[in-house]
Amino acid sequence: MSVSSSSSPLRLGIAGLGTVGAGVIRLLETNADLITARAGRPLKVVAVSARDRTRDRGVNVSGLRWYDNAVDLVTDPEVDVVVELIGGAEGPARALVEAALQAGKPVVTANKALLAIHGPALAQVSAEKSAPLLFEAAVAGGIPAIKTVREGLAADRLLRIGGILNGTCNYILTVMRETGKDFGSVLADAQQLGYAEADPSTDIDGLDAAHKLTILAGLAFGRPVAFDSVHVEGIRRIGAADLSFARKLGYRIKLLGLARVGDAGLEARVTPCLVPEDAPIAQVDGVFNAVVAEGAFAGRLMIEGRGAGAGPTASAVTADLIDIARGSHIPVWGVQVSDMQPVRACPLSAGKGAFYLRLRVEDRPGVIADITAVLRDCGVSLRSMLQPTPEKNDTAPHVPLVLVTHQTSEAAMQDAVTRIDQLDVVTDTPVMIRIETD
Amino acid sequence: MSVSSSSSPLRLGIAGLGTVGAGVIRLLETNADLITARAGRPLKVVAVSARDRTRDRGVNVSGLRWYDNAVDLVTDPEVDVVVELIGGAEGPARALVEAALQAGKPVVTANKALLAIHGPALAQVSAEKSAPLLFEAAVAGGIPAIKTVREGLAADRLLRIGGILNGTCNYILTVMRETGKDFGSVLADAQQLGYAEADPSTDIDGLDAAHKLTILAGLAFGRPVAFDSVHVEGIRRIGAADLSFARKLGYRIKLLGLARVGDAGLEARVTPCLVPEDAPIAQVDGVFNAVVAEGAFAGRLMIEGRGAGAGPTASAVTADLIDIARGSHIPVWGVQVSDMQPVRACPLSAGKGAFYLRLRVEDRPGVIADITAVLRDCGVSLRSMLQPTPEKNDTAPHVPLVLVTHQTSEAAMQDAVTRIDQLDVVTDTPVMIRIETD
Numbered sequence: 036m037s038v039s040s041s042s043s044p045l046r047l048g049i050a051g052l053g054t055v056g057a058g059v060i061r062l063l064e065t066n067a068d069l070i071t072a073r074a075g076r077p078l079k080v081v082a083v084s085a086r087d088r089t090r091d092r093g094v095n096v097s098g099l100r101w102y103d104n105a106v107d108l109v110t111d112p113e114v115d116v117v118v119e120l121i122g123g124a125e126g127p128a129r130a131l132v133e134a135a136l137q138a139g140k141p142v143v144t145a146n147k148a149l150l151a152i153h154g155p156a157l158a159q160v161s162a163e164k165s166a167p168l169l170f171e172a173a174v175a176g177g178i179p180a181i182k183t184v185r186e187g188l189a190a191d192r193l194l195r196i197g198g199i200l201n202g203t204c205n206y207i208l209t210v211m212r213e214t215g216k217d218f219g220s221v222l223a224d225a226q227q228l229g230y231a232e233a234d235p236s237t238d239i240d241g242l243d244a245a246h247k248l249t250i251l252a253g254l255a256f257g258r259p260v261a262f263d264s265v266h267v268e269g270i271r272r273i274g275a276a277d278l279s280f281a282r283k284l285g286y287r288i289k290l291l292g293l294a295r296v297g298d299a300g301l302e303a304r305v306t307p308c309l310v311p312e313d314a315p316i317a318q319v320d321g322v323f324n325a326v327v328a329e330g331a332f333a334g335r336l337m338i339e340g341r342g343a344g345a346g347p348t349a350s351a352v353t354a355d356l357i358d359i360a361r362g363s364h365i366p367v368w369g370v371q372v373s374d375m376q377p378v379r380a381c382p383l384s385a386g387k388g389a390f391y392l393r394l395r396v397e398d399r400p401g402v403i404a405d406i407t408a409v410l411r412d413c414g415v416s417l418r419s420m421l422q423p424t425p426e427k428n429d430t431a432p433h434v435p436l437v438l439v440t441h442q443t444s445e446a447a448m449q450d451a452v453t454r455i456d457q458l459d460v461v462t463d464t465p466v467m468i469r470i471e472t473d
Numbered sequence: 474m475s476v477s478s479s480s481s482p483l484r485l486g487i488a489g490l491g492t493v494g495a496g497v498i499r500l501l502e503t504n505a506d507l508i509t510a511r512a513g514r515p516l517k518v519v520a521v522s523a524r525d526r527t528r529d530r531g532v533n534v535s536g537l538r539w540y541d542n543a544v545d546l547v548t549d550p551e552v553d554v555v556v557e558l559i560g561g562a563e564g565p566a567r568a569l570v571e572a573a574l575q576a577g578k579p580v581v582t583a584n585k586a587l588l589a590i591h592g593p594a595l596a597q598v599s600a601e602k603s604a605p606l607l608f609e610a611a612v613a614g615g616i617p618a619i620k621t622v623r624e625g626l627a628a629d630r631l632l633r634i635g636g637i638l639n640g641t642c643n644y645i646l647t648v649m650r651e652t653g654k655d656f657g658s659v660l661a662d663a664q665q666l667g668y669a670e671a672d673p674s675t676d677i678d679g680l681d682a683a684h685k686l687t688i689l690a691g692l693a694f695g696r697p698v699a700f701d702s703v704h705v706e707g708i709r710r711i712g713a714a715d716l717s718f719a720r721k722l723g724y725r726i727k728l729l730g731l732a733r734v735g736d737a738g739l740e741a742r743v744t745p746c747l748v749p750e751d752a753p754i755a756q757v758d759g760v761f762n763a764v765v766a767e768g769a770f771a772g773r774l775m776i777e778g779r780g781a782g783a784g785p786t787a788s789a790v791t792a793d794l795i796d797i798a799r800g801s802h803i804p805v806w807g808v809q810v811s812d813m814q815p816v817r818a819c820p821l822s823a824g825k826g827a828f829y830l831r832l833r834v835e836d837r838p839g840v841i842a843d844i845t846a847v848l849r850d851c852g853v854s855l856r857s858m859l860q861p862t863p864e865k866n867d868t869a870p871h872v873p874l875v876l877v878t879h880q881t882s883e884a885a886m887q888d889a890v891t892r893i894d895q896l897d898v899v900t901d902t903p904v905m906i907r908i909e910t911d
Contacts (some may be wrong), residue, residue, distance in 0.1 A: 050600055052582075062770055066630055072695060072808040073627045171625075179625025187609075187617025189511045190791030192504055243568035257510060315777065318756050332784035333615035339753065340774035350771040353628030365799060370510040 043362045044079040048108035050131055051120030052085035055145055055172070057092040057428035058119065058345030059352050064094070070353065074360035078353070081113050085133065085163065105131045116141045116359055118352065124148035136160040137166060143355040145172035145348055151246035155259045155375075158367035168367050169355035174247045175200060177347025177438065179354065180326040184254045185369040191330030196255040197293035198307075201246040201321035202342040203231045203238035204270050204290040208307075209320040212278045212287065218271065227306040230322060240269035241305040248292035252303050256296050257370045265294075267302035272466055273307055274339050279308050279395055280421060280437045281468075283393070287317040291471060300379035302386055308471040309391050384446040389418070389470040392438040394455065395463035402460045405437070409458070413451035416441040433462050439470070482517035483798045486546035488569055489558030490523035491611070495530040496783030497556065497790050502532070508791065512798035516791070519551050547572045553827065554579045554797055561588035574598040574606060581793040583610035583786055586665065589684035593697045593813070596805035602786040606805050607793035612685045613638060615785025616778040617792065617869040619778055622692045629768030634693035635731035635752055638685040638743075640760035640780040641669045641676035642708050642728040646745075647758040650716045650725065670761060678707035679728065679743040686730035690741050693766065694734050694816065695808045702818035703732075704742035710904055711745055716861060718875045719747050719906075724831070725755040729909060738817035740824055746909040747829050822884040827856070827908040830876040832893065833901035840898045841874070847896070851889035854879040871900050877908070 049056055063070065063078055071077045078160055082100040084107070100111065105127045108114050117135040121128040121140060135142045137160060142254055144150070150157070151168050161168040171181045175198075184196065198204050203225065222239065225231035236241050245265045253260045270290050281288050286309035294303035310317045315337050317339045319325040324342025329335045341347040368375060396402045403420070421437040440448065452465050479854040485501075501508065501516055504542070509515045519539040520543070538549065543565045546552050555573040557580060559566040566584055573580045577596060578816070582588070588608050599606040609619045613636075621633065630689055637643050641663065648659045660677065663669035675681050683703045691698045708728050719726050724747035732741035748755045753775050757763040762780025767773045806813060833842045848855055859875040878886065890903050 058770075062628060065769075068629060069630060069695065069808075070628055072812040075809070155591045177768075178774060179621050182620060182625045183617050183776075186796065187792055188788065189795045190500060190508055191788045192506060192507060257507065313756075315756055318751075318753055330615075330788060332496075332504075333788040334779040334782075334785055336616060336776065336778035338621075338774065338776045341772040344772075346770035347772055350626065350629045350768060354625055357627045358624065361803060362800070370507075371513070374510040 042076055044077040045074065045082045045356070046079050046113050046115045047085070047118055047356065048082040048111060048114035048116070049080055049118040049120065050084040050105035051122065052083060052092055052096065053120065054345045055348045055352070056085070056120040057094045058349035059120070060094040060096070062349040062353050068359065069370055074357040078356055078360060080243055082108055082111050082444035084108055106134050109134045109140060115142070116143065116356065118356070119144040119146060120352070122146055122148070124152045129153060132157060132168070133160065136164055136166045139164045139166045141167045141359045143169045143352055143359065144354055145170070147173040147243065147246040147250060151249035151262045154250065154253060154367065158372050161367050162372050165364070167359055167364055168390060169358060170250070171355045172348045172351035175324040175326055175340070176344060177350050178324060178338050178342065178344040179351065180251065180338060181254065183326070183336070183338060184251060184328060185365065188328055188330055188333055188336070189369065191333045193255040194329045194331060195293060195295040196251045196328050197291055198326040198337070199289055199316065199319050199324050200244040200342070201290060201294045202237055202324055204234065204244070205320065205324070206322045207232045207239070208270060208273065208278070208288055208290065211273070211275055212282070215275055215279065217275045218273060239271060241267040242306045244290060244292045248294055248305055251326070252301065253368050255294070255367060256301065257375055258296070258301065258378040259375050260301065260303065261380065263302060264301070264303060266306070266383045268306045270307055274466070277434060277466060279426055280393065281391070283421065284309070284336065284419070284439060285312055285378060286310060286470070287312050288468065293471070296378060297381070299385050300381035302381045302383070304383055304470055306469050308469050310471050384449060386445045387442055388445055389442050389472070390440045390448050391468040391470055392440070392452065393466040394436045394438070394461050395433050396436050397460045397462065398432055398434045405460055406436070406455055407459055408449050409454045413447045413454065415443045415447050415451045480514055482515040483512065483794070484517050484519045484551050484553045485556055485794065486520040486522070486549060486552035486554070487518055487556040487558065488543035488546055489560065490521060490530055490534065490559065492783045493786045493790070494523070494558040495532050496787035497558070498532040498534070500688070500787040500791050501655065508795065512795040514799060515800055516794050520546055520549050522546055543569045544572050547576050547578060552578070554581065554794065556794070557582040557584060558790070560584055563592045567821040569593060570595060570606070571598065574602055574604045577602045577604045579605040579797045580791055581607045581797065583608070583790055585611040585681065585684040585688060589687035589700045592688065592691060592805065594638055596810050599805050600810050601777055603802070605797055605802055607796060608688070609793045610786045610789035612688055613762040613764055614780040614782060615788050615906055616762060616764060616776050616780065617789065618776060619692065621764070621776060622689060622766060623803065623900070626766060626768055626771055626774070627807065629771045631693040632767045632769060633731060633733040633765050634689045635686060635729055636764040636775070637754065637757050637762050638682040638730045638780070639676055639728060640762055641673065643758070643762070644668045644760045645677070646708060646711065646716070646726055646728065649713055649800070651721070653717065654714055655713045665705065677709060679705040682728060682730045682743045685742055686732055689764070690732035690739065691806050693732070694739065695806060695813055696734070696739065696816040697813050698741065699738065702739070702741060704744070704821045706744045712904070714873060715904060715906065718831065719777055719829070721859065722747070722857070722877060723750055724748060724908070725750050726906065731909070734816060735819070737823050738819035740819045742821055742823070744907055746907050748818060748909050749814070760817060822887060824883045824884055827880050828878045828886050829906045829908055830878070830890065831904040832874045832875050832876070832899050833871050835898045835900065836870055836872045843896055843898055844874070844893055847892045848889055851892065853881045853883045853885050853889050
C-alpha cells in the first residue's frame with residue numbers, strides 16, 4: 036500500500052473561492068484528522084486563486100500563496116493537485132483544467148458544463164499525460180453518483196440512467212404542488228430564499244440537468260455522449276393546473292433526465308414527466324436530487340440526497356482528493372478513450388411513450404369530437420379524459436381539457452399536437468408532458 | 474495508468490458455486506467485453522472449489538481446475554485473486570480467506586458474518602501482507618453501500634449509518650401490511666416463494682441485519698465494532714395488529730439497523746421501528762434494501778436497491794474484482810488498522826426515544842388508570858392512546874390498548890414495561906416498538 040505509507044502532504048491549489056471553494060477549505064480544516072487517516076496522508080491547501088483578494092469568505096486564506104490568474108497554479112512547483120471550482124465550460128476554468136492535465140497534474144473539478152461539453156477531449160489529455168481527472172461534485176452534489184456508476188456498477192451493463200438532477204426545479208415543482216401557486220410566484224420566492232439564481236434559466240430551462248445527464252450517460256454506457264444530442268425541455272410551461280390535474284390522475288410532476296441505449300441508438304432527454312405518485316422517485320421532494328440506474332444484473336438502484344450547497348459539494352470534491360491521495364487512476368469515463376465506441380444519437384421522435392396533454396378549449400358542443408378525431412387520424416389511442424366542471428361563478432368561454440394517451444409513438448403524438456394546436460376551438464398552445472411509469 | 478495498460482488476464486479462483494458463485498461466472502461471461510474495458514484487462518476464472526462436482530449449475534465449469542478443498546485455491550500458482558462465496562463466519566470460508574491473505578493474495582468475499590465477526594483481525598493480516606480484502610456484496614447485495622461509505626463519503630464525519638438491511642424481513646412486513654395476514658402465515662408463503670430460508674432464524678431474528686450493521690458502522694466511524702455489542706431484536710413478535718395500529722397512527726413498521734457515535738460511545742441496534750409513513754425509508758418495500766448515511770457536510774443520503782439474489786450479488790462481487798484489477802489498495806476499514814481507535818459501546822438503556830406500546834388488557838373500568846399511573850411513576854410521558862372499539866360480535870374479555878409516548882429515556886421505558894407486564898389487568902407480554910422520526 037505504497038500511497039498510504041507516504042506521509043508527505045498532498046498539496047492542493049484551489050481556483051475559485053465561492054461558496055464551494057470556501058466550503059472545501061472549511062471541510063479540510065474541520066475533518067483534517069479523519070481525512071488524513073482515510074487518505075493515508077494529509078491534504079494541505081498551499082495556493083489559491085480568485086478574483087477578489089479582500090472579500091471575507093469566512094475561512095482564513097492569509098497563509099496561502101495567491102494567484103490572480105488561475106492557470107498560474109499549474110506552474111507552482113508545490114501544487115500537486117489542481118482543484119477547479121471556477122465554473123463555466125470555457126474561459127479560465129477550461130484553460131486551467133487543460134493546462135493542469137497537460138502538465139501531468141491531477142485535477143478535481145465540480146464543473147458539470149466543462150465535463151459535459153469538453154469531457155471527451157479532456158479524457159484524451161488525461162490518458163496521454165496519466166493525470167487523473169475526477170468530478171464527483173459535478174453531478175448531484177453530495178451524492179456519490181459518479182463513483183456509483185463508474186465503479187460500484189462497473190461490472191454491469193446499464194440499461195438506463197437518470198433521475199432528478201436539478202434541485203431548483205424540484206424545489207419549484209414541489210412548492211407548486213403543495214401550495215397551488217403558479218410557476219412565476221414560486222420562482223420569485225425561490226430566488227428570495229437562495230434556491231434559484233437571479234438568472235434562473237440554466238436551471239429552469241433544463242440545461243443544468245442536461246449537463247449532468249450527459250456526464251452520467253457517458254459513464255453508464257462507456258460511450259462519448261454529445262451534449263447537443265440531449266433533448267432538453269424545462270419547466271417554465273408547467274402551470275399550477277398541471278400539478279393539480281396530475282394529482283387527480285394519480286401522478287406527480289418531476290423534471291427528469293433519462294438516458295438509455297437501445298437498438299436505435301442513444302436516447303437522452305431532460306423533460307418534465309408525470310410519474311406515478313407511489314413510485315420511489317415521486318417521493319423525492321424539495322431541493323433533493325435522486326439518481327436512478329438500472330442494470331441487467333444489479334437491477335434498479337436509486338440514490339437520493341442533497342444535490343447542491345457548500346457542504347455536500349465540498350464533501351464530494353474532497354472525496355475525489357482522497358481518491359487521488361490513495362493513488363486512484365481510473366480513466367475519466369471508466370474505460371480507456373480508445374474503448375469508447377461512438378453511438379448514434381436516437382432522435383426523440385423515434386421513441387414511444389404515453390402522454391398527458393392539457394388544452395384550453397372553447398366551451399361548446401363538438402369540441403371533444405374535433406380533438407378526438409385528430410388523435411384517431413394520427414393513430415394515438417386515448418386512455419382517459421378529464422374535463423373539470425367549471426366553477427359556478429366562472430363564466431370564461433374557455434375551459435381546460437386534459438387527455439391521457441396509451442403508449443404511442445412520439446412522432447405520432449407530436450403530429451397530433453401540432454394539428455390540435457391548429458384547431459380553432461383550441462385557444463392556447465397545448466401543454467404536453469411525458470408519462471414515465473417504469 | 475500501469476494496471477490498465479497490462480493486458481494479461483487477472484486469474485480468479487472461486488470457492489463456492491451456489492447461486493452467487495454461478496451468478497458470478499455467468500456475469501463474467503455475459504459482460505466479458507465491458508468488464509475487460511473497465512478493468513483494463515480480462516477477468517478469467519481458472520479454478521473453482523465446491524462440494525458437489527456433478528451438480529448442474531447452469532454454467533460450464535468443465536474447463537476449470539477443480540479443488541475439493543477450497544483452501545487449495547491459495548497454493549494454485551495461477552490463481553491471482555481468491556473469491557470466497559462459501560459463507561459462514563468459521564470453517565472453510567474463514568480458513569480460505571485467512572490463508573489467501575497470509576499468502577498475499579487479494580480476496581473478494583460476500584461473507585457478512587465473517588467480516589462482522591473477524592473483520593478487525595482480517596484487516597490486520599490484509600495490511601501486513603498488502604493483500605486487499607474487498608466485500609461489497611456482504612452488505613445490501615447490488616447496492617454499492619460499502620463503496621459509498623468507504624470512498625464516496627470518505628471526506629465526511631458520519632453521524633449515523635443504517636437502514637433496511639434484510640430483504641426477507643422487509644418482504645414479510647410489507648406483505649403483512651398489505652394483506653393483514655399474521656407473521657406465521659406470511660413467513661410460510663415467503664418460504665414457498667424462496668424469499669425466506671427453510672430455517673429463517675438468521676433473517677427474522679435480526680442477526681443477518683446485525684452482521685451488515687456491524688460492517689457499515691466499522692466503515693462509517695473508522696472504529697472496530699464488536700458484533701456482540703449490537704443490540705438485536707427480530708420481527709417474530711410483530712403482529713398483524715401492530716401493522717394496522719401503526720397505519721392508524723401514520724406510521725409503517727420496518728426492521729432497521731441503526732448505528733451512531735455520540736459522547737456516550739457507539740450505539741448500534743437492529744430493532745423493528747415505526748417510521749413516519751411519508752419518510753423516504755417508509756417507501757422501501759418488499760425485498761428491497763436501503764442504506765441511509767448522514768454526514769455533517771454531505772447531509773442525508775439514501776440508496777435503495779436489490780439487497781439479495783444472484784444478479785445483484787454477482788454485480789457487487791465483480792465490481793470488487795474490477796477494483797482489484799485497477800490496482801485499488803484501500804485498507805479494509807477505509808483507514809489503517811493502527812488508526813482505528815476503540816470506542817466504548819453504549820448500552821441501549823442509555824439512549825432516548827419515543828415508543829409504541831401494544832398491550833392486551835382486561836376490558837373493565839380502571840385499567841387505563843392503572844397503566845398510566847405506572848407510566849407517571851416511571852417518568853414516561855404519554856403522547857397518544859388508541860383503544861379500538863371491540864367488534865360487535867367480539868365478546869372476548871381482553872382488548873388491545875395502544876400507547877405512544879413522547880421522547881423518554883430508554884431505561885425509564887424498559888422499567889415501565891416491566892412493571893406494566895406485572896399488572897394483573899395486563900394479560901399478554903407487551904409489544905414495545907421504537908419510533909424513529911428523524
